[in-house]
Amino acid sequence: MEPSKFAGVLLSEMHQLLLEGELCDVNLSVENSVIPAHRIVLAALSPYFKAMFCSNLEERQSFHIKIQDLNYHAVKAIVNFAYTGELDVTEDSVQSIMQTASMMQISTIEHICSTFLVEHLHPSNCLGIRDFGHIIGSFHLREVSDKYCEANFFEVSQHEEFLKLDVDEVIGLISRDSLKVAKEEEVYAAVMRWVAFDPERSKNDVSLIMEHVRLPLVQWDFLIKEVSKDKLFVTNEDCRNYLQQARAFQASSFHPDLINFAFNEAVVRSQPRTFFSAADRLYCVGGESSNREILSSFESYNPFKNQSKELPPLPEAKRSLGLAIVDKVIYAIGGATSSQCSRSVHAFDIDKLQWQSKGQLCIGRSSVAVAVLCGSIFALGGHGDQAVLASYEKYDADLNSWSLSEMLEPRSMAAAAVLDYRLYLCGGYNGTEDMHSCHVYDSKSKQWSACASMIEPRSMLGVAALDGKIYAAGGCHRDQCLSCVEVYDPGENQWTSIRALIGPRRGMGLGVVGDTLYMAGGHDGKSLQRSILKFNKQTQDWTVVGNLITSRGRFGC
Structure with a gap:
């Protein structure tokens, strides 16, 4: 007989x-009820019972053992598990069973209960489960529950558990850069619900x-029409100051003399959270196929479900275009049609699943780099109809128009990423050679300057910001498709090589979903790729x- 069957x-x-x-040799007395058992089975199950029965304690010889401060049904379930390997866990019983198993040092049961709780996390209970994990010393349960609270903050903030938090616990949540909210209005609304739930409790702590x-x-309209009209920002001096700083910060875009006040007084409050304007999917649109056909197809990849999905196609087929996301709207910018560099801009509403035309670029731009800095695209x-361009454009959503300014030098097939109010423009092609230089645009001073050059010259590369650093991957140099990857540390002003891709890629998409970096599609020097890394x-x-559903290169991502 096999050992497992014998057991x-x-x-x-x-x-x-x-x-x-x-042959029962012990009765456990719990809450005035008796649970019979065999010492050897309990000792084999639990270090708690082993220490009790295999030492000089009085319980070693006692037939009746009274166990204090534990739940009868939890102990009964644990004893049954010792004989059957089966545990009947419900939402009503799981916490008492896990707490009992923790005291008895039965890690297997703790794991079963922890897994059950994680699978049943919900915006209405995640804060309570997080606190329970802390109480019983389950770091894993606390950590997973806490991350769930972060990732579902908007829904969590509408339930009673959130509304009953004390001031330090609320601050502990809303002060995080990693709080997953689409816009700050969601945080403001959550705080105002907390205030309204118990005005007497919150009156001294609201500031x-x-x-x-x-x-x-x-948004400016929300600030003026909603925030400034709330009596809290009239009667509370600290809150009134926060409002003034917010107005000065936003007005500094038009009145540079206000910029020092706005940034010096509200440095933390003007720091975008990690998930602002972030997507929970990787979006890929346009590009070219393996036979050089220009594409209009549009798809998304959900990394949490590992699923790709077709979306309504771009109204016109384009390659070498740029893509940006602002407030759950995807902008497909510039690129090239079969006949010319394109000025067109289309916006896709993620909720409505619809495209619409937006104000055109000032200049047609193919192989354009696109990034979002402080909410502006x-x-x-890029490449114009005649040459590589040294200009850039900034989009004004209110006016639905673009304004034209100059960069330090021309470049196309470059890539851009944003980190700490700075836009980093890396690599590209200047009309003569592939580049390794990198320039940075500071949103505070509104000036361009050079930063450290990349180790490897490259165009058609991918660039993304993650965890306070800039990643540059793949691309090409002198027709050589690259697999090398390097990372820029702004504090050190230095690029460092890290482990290469599993194969060369150029003209691919590189993007961050949540706190993870993904690469999609592109060309490996021999053929187009569908794989997502x-x-x-x-x-x-x-x-x-x-x-990807469609193999593609030189697309918007």
């Missing part, structure tokens, strides 16, 4: 002895909480995790 038979026989009351609401980042360089920050490995 199962033996366990079944011991359970039968328990049911028949045979402490409001300090961590990033009012400089709410920048279209940088995921970057592991700990090991620095790239692994294939999925596929």
Whole structure:
């Protein structure tokens, strides 16, 4: 007989002895009820019982053992598990069973209960489960629950558990850069619900909480029509100051003399959160196929479900275009049609699943780099009808128009990323050679300057910001398709090589979903690719995790 089968038979026989009351040598008295058992089984299950029965304690010889401060049904379920390997866990019983298992040092049952709780996390209970994990010393349960609270903050903030938090716990949540909210208005609304739930409780603490609401980042109309009209910002001096700083911050875009006040007084409150304007999917649009056909197809990749999905196509086929996301709207910018460099801009509403035309660029731009800085879209360089461009354009959503300015030098097939109020423009092609230079645009001074050059010259590369650093991957140099990857540290002003891709890529998409870097599509020097790669920050490995529906290169991502 196989050992596993033998063990199962033996366990079944011991359970039968328990049911028949045979050879039981201990009665556990819990909440005035008795649970019979065999010492050897309990000692094998739990270090708690082993220490009790295999030492010089009085319980070693006692037949009746009274167990204080534990739940009868939890202990009964644990004893039953010792004989059957089965645990009947419900939402009503799981916490008492896990707490009992923790005290008895039964890690297997703790794991089963922890897994059950994680699977049943909901915006209405995640804060309570997080606190329970802290109480019983389950770091894993607390950490997973806490991350769930972050990732679902908007829904969590509408439930009673959130409304009953004390001031320090509210601050502990809303002060995080990693709070997953689409816009700061969601945080403001959550705080105002907390205030309204118990006005007497919150009257002395509201300014402490409001300090961590990033009012400089709410929309101007919301700031003027909603925030400034709330009596809180009339009667509370601290809150009134936060409002003034927010207005000065936003007005500094038009009145540079206000910029020092706005940034010096509200540095933390004007720092965008990690997930602002972020997508929870990777979006890929346009590009070219393996036979050089220009594409209009549009798809998304959901990394959490590992699913790709077709979306309504771009109204016109384009390659070498740029893509940006602002407030759940995707902008497809510039690029090239079959006949010319394009000035067209189309916007896709993620909720409505509809495209509409937007104000055109001042200049047609193919191989354009696109990035979002402080809520504004920048279209940088690219190739015009005659030559490589040294200009960039900034989009004004209110006016639905673009304004034209100059960069330090011409470049197309470059890539851009934003980090800490700065836009980094990396690599590209200047009309003569591939470039390794990088320039940075500071939103405060509104000036361009050079920063450290990349180690490898490259065009058609991918660039993305992650965890306070800039990643540059793939691309090409002198017709050589590259697999090398390097990382820029702004504090050190230095690029460092890290582990290469699993194969060369150029003209691919590189983007961050949540806190993870993904690469999609592109050309490996021989053929177009469909594969989607995921970057592991700990090991620095790239692994294939999925596929695009359509093989494509030189597309918007």
